[in-house]
Amino acid sequence: MQGYSRREFLTWAWWVSAGLLAVAAVAAAIVNLWPKGNSGPFGRKANVGKVASFAPASVTYIPDYRLHLVCLRLKDGGTGFLALYRRCTHLGCSVPWVPDEPSEDSLAPLGRFHCPCHGSIYNRYGEVVSGPAPRPLDTFSVTITGDDVVVDTGKIIRRHKFDESQVARV
Amino acid sequence: MLPPPPRRRLLESITRRIGQSRVWKSIFRYGYPNTDKNRMLVILHTFFLHMHSVRVSRHTLKPTYTFGLGLIAFFACVILFVTGGLLMFYYLPSVTKAYSDIVNLQTSIPFGDLLRNAHRWGAHLIVLAVILHGTRVFLTGSYKKPREFNWVIGVGLFVVTLLLSFTGYLLPWDQLSYWAITVGSEMAGYAPFIGEQVKNFLLGAREVGQDTLVRFYAFHIFLLPTLLVLLLGLHFWRIRKDGGVSAPAGAKGGKGRDDALFSWPYLLVVEALVFLGVCLFLLLLSVAVDAPLRDIANPDLPENPSKAPWFFLNLQELLLHMSPALAGVIIPIALIVLLMAIPYVDRRLEDVGVWFAGKRGKMIALWSALYSAPLIVGLILFDQFVGTKTLVSHPDIIPSWIIPLATIGGLSLGLYALLRPLRPSVRETLIAYFTAFAIAYLILTVVGLFFRGEGMTLILPWQLPKGGLSF
Numbered sequence: 180m181q182g183y184s185r186r187e188f189l190t191w192a193w194w195v196s197a198g199l200l201a202v203a204a205v206a207a208a209i210v211n212l213w214p215k216g217n218s219g220p221f222g223r224k225a226n227v228g229k230v231a232s233f234a235p236a237s238v239t240y241i242p243d244y245r246l247h248l249v250c251l252r253l254k255d256g257g258t259g260f261l262a263l264y265r266r267c268t269h270l271g272c273s274v275p276w277v278p279d280e281p282s283e284d285s286l287a288p289l290g291r292f293h294c295p296c297h298g299s300i301y302n303r304y305g306e307v308v309s310g311p312a313p314r315p316l317d318t319f320s321v322t323i324t325g326d327d328v329v330v331d332t333g334k335i336i337r338r339h340k341f342d343e344s345q346v347a348r349v
Numbered sequence: 350m351l352p353p354p355p356r357r358r359l360l361e362s363i364t365r366r367i368g369q370s371r372v373w374k375s376i377f378r379y380g381y382p383n384t385d386k387n388r389m390l391v392i393l394h395t396f397f398l399h400m401h402s403v404r405v406s407r408h409t410l411k412p413t414y415t416f417g418l419g420l421i422a423f424f425a426c427v428i429l430f431v432t433g434g435l436l437m438f439y440y441l442p443s444v445t446k447a448y449s450d451i452v453n454l455q456t457s458i459p460f461g462d463l464l465r466n467a468h469r470w471g472a473h474l475i476v477l478a479v480i481l482h483g484t485r486v487f488l489t490g491s492y493k494k495p496r497e498f499n500w501v502i503g504v505g506l507f508v509v510t511l512l513l514s515f516t517g518y519l520l521p522w523d524q525l526s527y528w529a530i531t532v533g534s535e536m537a538g539y540a541p542f543i544g545e546q547v548k549n550f551l552l553g554a555r556e557v558g559q560d561t562l563v564r565f566y567a568f569h570i571f572l573l574p575t576l577l578v579l580l581l582g583l584h585f586w587r588i589r590k591d592g593g594v595s596a597p598a599g600a601k602g603g604k605g606r607d608d609a610l611f612s613w614p615y616l617l618v619v620e621a622l623v624f625l626g627v628c629l630f631l632l633l634l635s636v637a638v639d640a641p642l643r644d645i646a647n648p649d650l651p652e653n654p655s656k657a658p659w660f661f662l663n664l665q666e667l668l669l670h671m672s673p674a675l676a677g678v679i680i681p682i683a684l685i686v687l688l689m690a691i692p693y694v695d696r697r698l699e700d701v702g703v704w705f706a707g708k709r710g711k712m713i714a715l716w717s718a719l720y721s722a723p724l725i726v727g728l729i730l731f732d733q734f735v736g737t738k739t740l741v742s743h744p745d746i747i748p749s750w751i752i753p754l755a756t757i758g759g760l761s762l763g764l765y766a767l768l769r770p771l772r773p774s775v776r777e778t779l780i781a782y783f784t785a786f787a788i789a790y791l792i793l794t795v796v797g798l799f800f801r802g803e804g805m806t807l808i809l810p811w812q813l814p815k816g817g818l819s820f
Contacts, residue, residue, distance in 0.1 A: 209550075212550070213550065214549050214550065214552070214553045214554050214560060218553075218554050218558065218559065218560055221554070221555055242649050245556070245648070266556065269535075269673070270531070270532045270535040270536070270655075270673065271531045271532060271534070271535040271556075272528070272531070272532075272651040272655060273648060273649055273650070273651055294651075295651055295653045295803075295804060296532075296651055296653065296654070296655050296804065296805065297669070297804065297805055298804050311669075335555060
């Protein structure tokens with residue numbers, strides 16, 4: 180006679196249940212320990228200042244929210260804001276804005292981001308000019324609400340290159 | 350013979366009364382081990398000693414065979430548990446309190462500075478001892494059948510030791526801790542596919558912060574020590590099951606023979622001496638040299654240079670020359686897997702317990718070291734003064750992946766080509782590769798420690814900036 184005996188089938192069923200239970204336990208542990216990503220300065224909408232208080236081509240460091248707020252003059256003459264996450268995309272050092280070093284973009288003669296750890300250099304748009312960084316500085320999305328510049332620190336946005344659509348227009 | 354003096358008779362009668370009391374006999378079911386029978390019973394019936402065999406071969410106790418390295422690692426571990434347990438009374442894993450707790454330990458708590466230093470230097474000692482112990486086991490061929498799985502457990506123990514050291518490194522929450530862990534976790538983030546998730550899971554957040562501190566503390570004081578104890582238990586169990594410490598065939602005083610030595614007292618005395626030696630060494634070091642403590646962690650201000658702890662500096666040096674995914678994730682994992690595979694590749698049983706498998710193996714090891722050392726130095730200098738990126742910079746995959754992999758592959762094949770005319774045995778080939786990689790590892794660590802300055806530029810050791818060493 181072919182097929183399984185009752186004993187063989189039940190043994191198999193018990194083992195499979197034990198296995199499923201183990202998988203469920205591990206999955207539950209992982210879900211329990213998964214970070215929520217909204218601790219500290221992250222996960223909120225932060226008002227970083229009035230639109231008029233930022234001059235075009237300026238870069239303002241906002242330490243509380245770990246970002247550099249760049250005020251850009253766009254191609255059609257309008258003004259826009261870009262919020263760059265300060266972490267170097269190479270190995271995570273905080274990249275300072277160095278105002279006296281020569282500029283790497285056409286918006287102003289001086290000023291660029293220069294990471295002290297391995298020498299990555301970024302321009303005002305956050306694009307990599309030289310050094311080991313693999314991609315431009317990450318951004319947070321910016322909205323202009325009335326007079327206020329509001330940055331959403333809930334989501335860190337990666338990009339391959341700068342694009343005017345990433346800028347929040349005034 | 351004269352009768353014993355009165356005081357001695359009194360002492361003897363007291364010890365006899367205690368030793369024959371019901372309470373004593375309920376705890377100790379044997380007499381003092383000054384007869385062979387009691388020497389056997391003490392080992393079999395004492396919980397804390399029963400991991401030992403009753404008798405041990407003379408060869409096991411030979412200092413120039415094991416150098417006591419496994420014992421050193423184990424006793425360093427015991428001291429770390431004790432000092433760690435005491436430190437827990439005075440430390441809170443909070444970003445606002447951790448740093449001042451460490452300062453408090455160093456200034457106000459009696460013996461606090463001793464505890465902290467002993468814990469830190471003990472941590473460095475155990476990593477070093479584990480590396481040397483693994484090297485000894487490899488070079489004496491003690492991974493061969495039936496000890497293959499114990500070798501694999503040993504590699505696992507090595508990884509757990511490194512993780513314990515890494516998680517502990519963050520806890521003082523000073524600049525050294527914060528930036529070393531930032532760099533280390535970014536390297537983990539470069540793992541293909543799962544890297545970002547693994548990094549977020551480790552950090553508990555987007556960046557190193559309060560969540561990370563709590564997570565690392567939980568790993569460091571509970572989860573990893575539990576794993577360590579489980580693996581250690583398995584490791585010691587396996588030593589007994591595999592017939593004790595390995596020995597070359599025909600070694601004198603094998604266990605089954607009449608000239609094997611009783612563990613009590615011979616082995617236990619050796620263990621006690623090694624333990625005292627480790628204690629003395631750590632004590633002297635802790636009294637003489639303070640564990641480093643820089644300014645409190647400042648996420649706005651990266652340390653320059655930001656160096657990983659010394660046992661990861663070889664990887665940090667490596668990642669200056671190739672893609673971080675390759676240097677920080679793929680190569681280390683590949684090396685761990687290759688290490689674990691060693692006992693399954695070398696099938697020959699005959700040369701167990703012989704250092705370097707004999708005179709030829711010694712020569713092969715020496716020449717492999719001489720092959721690897723100048724090449725590594727040469728490659729570092731080449732990258733510094735010429736650079737792979739000036740040769741080919743587009744597309745980026747060539748200098749970041751293809752050139753480094755081709756170099757490693759090519760040089761490894763070169764070593765094999767040089768060995769072939771000798772017709773080496775499998776073990777001799779393994780010794781050649783192990784030595785070449787070990788020397789490379791050593792040189793990368795030394796360069797990372799003493800020859801990298803601000804911005805990780807290549808400098809001479811006397812030009813090291815303050816804070817350029819990461820211990």
